[in-house]
Amino acid sequence: MFDAIVVGAGLSGSTAARILAEAGYKVLVIERQKHVAGHCHDYKDNNGITVHTYGPHIFHTNNRKVWEFVCRFTEFYFYQHRVLSYVEGRFVPFPINRDTLVEIFGINIATYEVEEFLEKEVKKSKFNVPPRNFRDVVVSQVGERLYELFFKNYTKKQWGREPEELAPDVARRIPVRTNRDGRYFSDKYQGIPAEGYTKMVEKILNHPNIVLMLGIDYFEVRDLFKPKLTVYTGELDKFFDYVYGKLEYRSLKLELRTLEQEFYQPVSVVNYPNDYDWTRVTEYKHFLNEKSERTTICYEYPIEEGEPFYVVMTQDNLVKREKYLKEVEKLEKTGEFLFIGRLAEYKYYNMDQAIEAALEKITKYLTNSLRSD
Numbered sequence: 283m284f285d286a287i288v289v290g291a292g293l294s295g296s297t298a299a300r301i302l303a304e305a306g307y308k309v310l311v312i313e314r315q316k317h318v319a320g321h322c323h324d325y326k327d328n329n330g331i332t333v334h335t336y337g338p339h340i341f342h343t344n345n346r347k348v349w350e351f352v353c354r355f356t357e358f359y360f361y362q363h364r365v366l367s368y369v370e371g372r373f374v375p376f377p378i379n380r381d382t383l384v385e386i387f388g389i390n391i392a393t394y395e396v397e398e399f400l401e402k403e404v405k406k407s408k409f410n411v412p413p414r415n416f417r418d419v420v421v422s423q424v425g426e427r428l429y430e431l432f433f434k435n436y437t438k439k440q441w442g443r444e445p446e447e448l449a450p451d452v453a454r455r456i457p458v459r460t461n462r463d464g465r466y467f468s469d470k471y472q473g474i475p476a477e478g479y480t481k482m483v484e485k486i487l488n489h490p491n492i493v494l495m496l497g498i499d500y501f502e503v504r505d506l507f508k509p510k511l512t513v514y515t516g517e518l519d520k521f522f523d524y525v526y527g528k529l530e531y532r533s534l535k536l537e538l539r540t541l542e543q544e545f546y547q548p549v550s551v552v553n554y555p556n557d558y559d560w561t562r563v564t565e566y567k568h569f570l571n572e573k574s575e576r577t578t579i580c581y582e583y584p585i586e587e588g589e590p591f592y593v594v595m596t597q598d599n600l601v602k603r604e605k606y607l608k609e610v611e612k613l614e615k616t617g618e619f620l621f622i623g624r625l626a627e628y629k630y631y632n633m634d635q636a637i638e639a640a641l642e643k644i645t646k647y648l649t650n651s652l653r654s655d
């Protein structure tokens with residue numbers, strides 16, 4: 283009955299399903315949760331404020347193809363993400379830029395002097411060259427003083443591990459700026475879906491060739507189907523019955539609160555590297571500039587067990603990942619399976635990267651199957 287089964291209705295699965303459906307495939311999407319959109323799921327709460335169920339999600343990309351794809355399914359509200367970090371009792375701009383240095387060190391420097399200032403900080407510091415871990419990357423860019431204020435304790439809280447145990451790539455997500463650009467991302471295309479991510483994903487899945495089943499565990503029904511293609515977007519280790527051992531996924535406890543006041547903080551996200559047990563506080567109304575006399579905020583506490591939010595980039599996990607990926611390669615070579623997305627590729631993808639991977643893998647699959655037909 284179905285040419286393809288897509289496991290998971292998050293961004294990766296939905297994008298894959300859509301491209302296959304548009305190529306004429308009859309697609310069945312099976313989702314374990316009772317909702318679509320995976321970890322970018324959102325909903326409007328009693329205060330009329332759009333809440334991101336799994337923590338703050340901001341869409342940003344430099345990839346025009348990805349931007350054009352998502353723009354087919356939603357309008358974007360113009361939003362440029364700005365984050366403040368609560369350091370030494372003050373809210374200062376983060377990622378580090380010229381204005382952060384002015385606030386923290388009480389100095390008055392011009393943007394053209396920032397590079398030299400940071401070089402002096404770095405010269406006073408010890409780190410491995412080339413960088414071997416998270417700490418090395420950050421210290422080689424900003425020096426030990428700034429690393430300890432902004433990165434060290436946040437990273438320990440977020441990952442439950444020493445920054446020295448984490449791969450350099452985790453640190454490369456955060457830019458260091460010598461100018462006064464106070465945005466979190468500098469991508470060309472940025473915004474928040476005007477009616478939310480859930481609506482956007484519903485529209486991606488809304489195609490006559492797509493059937494969606496919610497609340498169904500793929501592993502319980504997989505023997506019922508013999509599709510030409512299975513696109514898997516769930517946890518990588520689970521698919522292979524943990525033969526090489528469990529991969530670690532970091533989870534979050536998200537605590538929502540309604541406050542009887544119009545605003546709680548000046549921006550949508552404030553990071554707390556050194557104080558409290560939460561890593562950040564999100565005030566959701568800022569994302570879409572929603573008006574309410576109340577406000578909804580969310581405290582984020584990283585935890586070890588639970589819904590898998592993040593891949594944990596330690597040496598141990600990355601070695602295991604390689605073993606699993608060899609199995610993936612074998613399966614993908616048969617032309618019957620594709621593994622896509624943050625969980626299935628065990629990769630710290632942003633939303634746009636997940637969509638990009640789905641677009642690329644499915645397009646390649648379709649081109650190859652046309653050739654062999």
Ligand code: UDP
Nearest residue numbers: 367432433434436437440452455456553555
């Ligand atoms: N990070 C940090 N201090 C901050 C923000 C981030 O040390 O104030 C580090 C931390 O290790 C985090 C990583 O940078 O896990 C990536 O941050 P990002 O904001 O990209 O995390 P996400 O939004 O994916 O949770």
